Amino acid sequence: MKLIKLAAGVVNTIPLDWNGNLQNILSCIEEARNQEVTLLCLPELSLSGYGCEDMFYAPYVAETALSQLQEIVPYTSDLAVSVGLPLMLNNKLYNASCFIVNRQIRGFALKKNLANNGIHYETRWFHAWSAGDRTNVKINGIDYPAGDLLFEVAGAKIGFEICEDAWIANRPGRELYARGVDIILNPSASHFSFFKSQTRERFVQDGSRSFGCVYVYTNLLGNEAGRAIYDGDAMIAQSGEMLASGTRFSYTDHYMVTATVDLEKGRLEQMQNRAVFSKTADALMVSVPFQWPEIRPARNQYVLEDWEAKGYQKEEEFARAVSLALFDYLRKSRSQGFVVSLSGGADSSACAALVYLMVELGIESIGIERFKQRLSYIEKIQQATSTKEIVHELLYCIWQGTENSSAETKFSATSLAEDLNARFYDVNINGLVETYKELIESGLDRKLSWDTDDIALQNIQARVRAPSAWLLTNIYNCLLLSTSNRSEASVGYATMDGDTAGSISPLAGIDKTFLRKWLLWLEEVGLGGTLQVKGLNAMNNLQPTAELRPADRKQTDEADLMPYEVLNAIETYGFRDKQPPKEVLKKLELDFEGIYTREELVAWTERFFRLWSRNQWKRERYAPSFHIDDRNLDPRTWLRFPILSGGFEKELAELREEANTPLGRRRIGFGN
Known part of the structure; x- marks a missing residue:
């Protein structure tokens, strides 16, 4: 047997947060050492952060990343570690993974296939590396190999597929297989979307089977730069068998997924595999002197997370992804909480419920003391001893009624705020609406009426609500949550600077049909079958309506649309x-x-x-x-x-x- 204990290391990064990113990487390396791991793979661009956008053009970004990399090297005694960073070569920027072994840089594997669809614009900043090509990069007067590399470390052949490399048909793993690779490392920055984890699992498992190797996949975690969410998906497979996977949507700064593997098993698979993958180019083999420690066999155990095994995956993923995104947005912007203009309808109720879930899931993930520590700058929560005490200090809801608002929607709003233990402000804005109407009527020298000015009279009500919500937001130094959903966005069924007002828009990516089903599920089933929000009952029994026309006009969203x-x-x-x-x-x-x-x-x-x-x-x-x-x-x-x-x-x-x-x-x- 040739046993190695290896790990996929997950970190929560922030673009250009050099000290924070470095500390998370060093903490992950220290955890690897404590768990007697000898091969650690860290995510793509984990030193700089993945979402640096056009700051990748700034030469100092790559220079700083290289400087930070050299601070990591001394901490890698008796370890092999892969670290992601941007690398400048001949005035071109590349997406690189530096392979460090026992306090020495051994080379830089460069990404061959760049993600350039959807939210990704990698070709805007990076150049793709050509298969089979290699060069050298000079650091402090020393040349290190870079390009299409295969590392041989004490007899173990280690190659790379960097994120997008594994998503294409002619993936680099085919070439690595032809050269007898033992371990493929895949450092990724793969954004979350519904059910995407299943696709990742398939190509990790299939890659390990097709290439007869150990496959180590790791990903970023959290809301890194504002829009993309990373679920921290990490897994290790060998010869078609999933050995271990991690916890998705964790609230921690970093964690690891480990497995003990026998390289001889993969070599036997390759001997028995008669498939022919032709070599088109020869990667440079970098031989690295090292001694893998003698270890005993260990039992690897792969299990689905409890919530994934119970079904309702889309409902669960939506709740967990957006709640984690809100948490990271809150702490990374150093805001004091959230304000929701709570109308009693589905959208604003969902926003309020997601803030509550943010606290519940955060405490479930890392415990209440660690949760408060990660928000240590918010002094008002530090003495709290429960979820609802924290929610009371983080969530501010404001009801702003007019003469067209119904008692049913007001009850929906108040009952939800009470159930969540949010702070609740009841403000009647009918006088403000009338004041604006009178000002315009005076200028027009005529009365406004529903027969001639329907849209204008609707929109002024929605727009008048924004200043009060922003005032409350400024008073408490919070983030105002915009409550518009994707279905409304597609047809413009929203008042600009009214219900679209906000710092972030948590629902703009989800459709109204799913949202209504999700809210009913959250009330009746709940996350993991236990975490429910019963305060949604009144709202779930209402017909969606903007309530901007008089009651006798019986306005509903679907009648309008x-x-x-x-x-x-x-x-x-x-x-x-x-x-x-x-x-x-x-x-x-x-x-x-x-x-x-x-x-x-x-x-x-x-x-x-x-x-x-x-x-x-x-x-x-x-x-x-x-x-x-x-x-x-x-x-x-x-x-x-x-x-x-x-x-x-x-x-x-x-x-x-x-x-x-x-x-x-x-x-x-x-x-x-």
Whole structure:
């Protein structure tokens, strides 16, 4: 047997936080030493942070990363450690993993395939390295190999697939297999999205099986730079068997996943594997003098986390991902808490519930004392002894009613705030609304009415709520949570500087249909089947409505728009799948056969595409949102669309021709 104890190290980084990132890396190395690990893989760009954006262009960033790397080297006695950093070579920047063995840099593996889709723009800053190429990098007068490298450490061959390298069909692992690789390290910065962990698990497990090797995968953790969330997914597999995996969505700074492996097992697999992977280039073999310590066999145990084994994965992932993102946003911005303009509806109720879950899950993850320590700058929570005592100091809810607000929604808001133990402020803004109306009526020399000024009268109510919420936010030095969801964003069903006002927008990546189901699940089932929010009961029994028109007009969201399930389907087919309106209609007819008429589907399709086109400017102005799936509409990270466009006029004419309905042009919209 040839036994090695190795580990995937997970760290929570912040772009350009040189001291913090370095400390987390050193702490992870110390933990590896305490657990008698001899090979540690740390995530991609863990020294600088992955989300440095255009600061990667600044030469000092790569220079500082290299300087920080040299501070790590002395802490690697009797260890082999991989550390990610940006590396400048010949005035070109590369995404590199430095391999350090026993206090000596042994070389730099350079990323060959750059992520350049979705939220990733790696080709904007980095150059891809060509397979088979190698060069040298000079540090303090010493040349170190860099490029497509394979390291031989005391007889163990160790190669790299850096994040995107493993997601392509012709992955570098094929070349490594042809050279008898024993261990493949995959340092990653792979953003969270729903069910993505299953895809990662497949390519880790399949890679270990196909290449007859040990495969070590590690990832970043937390809300690193504001929008992307990293779940800290880490796993180790060998010869098609998953040996160990870590805890996702942890609130800690760093942790490790370890396994004890027998390299002879993989070598036997390679001897018995008759598959032929042709070599196209020869990587440089870097021989490293080292002595793996003698260790005893250990039992590796791979189990799903309890919450993953119980089903409801999407509901669980949404709660855990966004709650962790809120926690990191809170502490990294050094804010004192959150303000929610709590209307009693689904969106604002979800925001409040997520803050509560942030505290519950944080305490469950790291304990109440460590939770308070990570928020040590918030003095008001330091004497708290329970979740609800902390929530009381971190969550401020404000109800702002008008003459159009109902007793039912007010009860929904107050009962939820009471259940969560949030601070609650009851403010009547009807006088403010009337004051603004009178000012404008005086200037216009006429009365405003619902028959002639419907949208204006709705929007002034939503917009008047923003100053009070911002005032409360400033008083307590908090973050104001914007409450708009993705379904509203797609058609502009939101008042700019009203319900879109906020520092961050936790729901802008999720659709209203799922959100309503999630809130019902949170009340009745809850995270892990136990963590429920019973205060959502009143809200879950309400029909979604903006409550901006008088009660006798019986306003509802879906009457203003269309059924949310149809809206979401149009958005998916039209903008995720990039289909024109007439093709979208064909899909809708299949999905909603016997539920809605063809005429209704045609009308809703036209309405959606017209509203989408005229409201891109609103999506450009939304507060930063969290990325959670491939339906994201954020134009700064995912889906770009021109602010001014032809408005799908030709495509909608083709839709009408296809449907044989003379809809024609008409005014539809919700104002600003």
